[in-house]
Amino acid sequence: ETGVTQTPRHLVMGMTNKKSLKCEQHLGHNAMYWYKQSAKKPLELMFVYNFKEQTENNSVPSRFSPECPNSSHLFLHLHTLQPEDSALYLCASSHPGLAGYNEQFFGPGTRLTVL
């Protein structure tokens, strides 16, 4: 599936580095999401954007900074991360709707390792 793409697929960074994750969707959706998936926790919703506006921020530390320049692109800017931030970061998109009655299409994820 190529509906939602994410780059890079793998990223290793030090705690003092600054990097960005990119997500692009080709499905004509207007809602985009960032999730964190780590081994011992459920899939955690981080941010929600509807029509480029952030509508949810689930108490995510400020070292994660999202950016949504248009409905097709979503970025996650990373700086001064901690080793416990190592995880699979998944981007998803959907049609927005009342109370979100729409399936989400996930990208392949970026496997992040923080040293």
Place this chain on the structure above:
Amino acid sequence: GQQVMQIPQYQHVQEGEDFTTYCNSSTTLSNIQWYKQRPGGHPVFLIQLVKSGEVKKQKRLTFQFGEAKKNSSLHITATQTTDVGTYFCAGRGGGADGLTFGKGTHLIIQP
């Protein structure tokens, strides 16, 4: 905040046996979705349930939404090796745009 509990965490079955995973929410849900994630892959949408007491079938998969809209189940009849993966339920409630996912049930099939 909203919590979605899912059991069991792991389930080993012999090929051909049935499999069920259960999902319970701490709050009433507006809808519930189910996803499957193959090893090394990403979650893929299976189905959405909206109505109280709703039952939907997809071939060997049966999905149910409880009458109180706080629990759900996924049942697979006669499992096949292609069913291997992690099955997640995800609920939406309280007007939130995002989904709250359960921890998932890892289905391991022994031939």
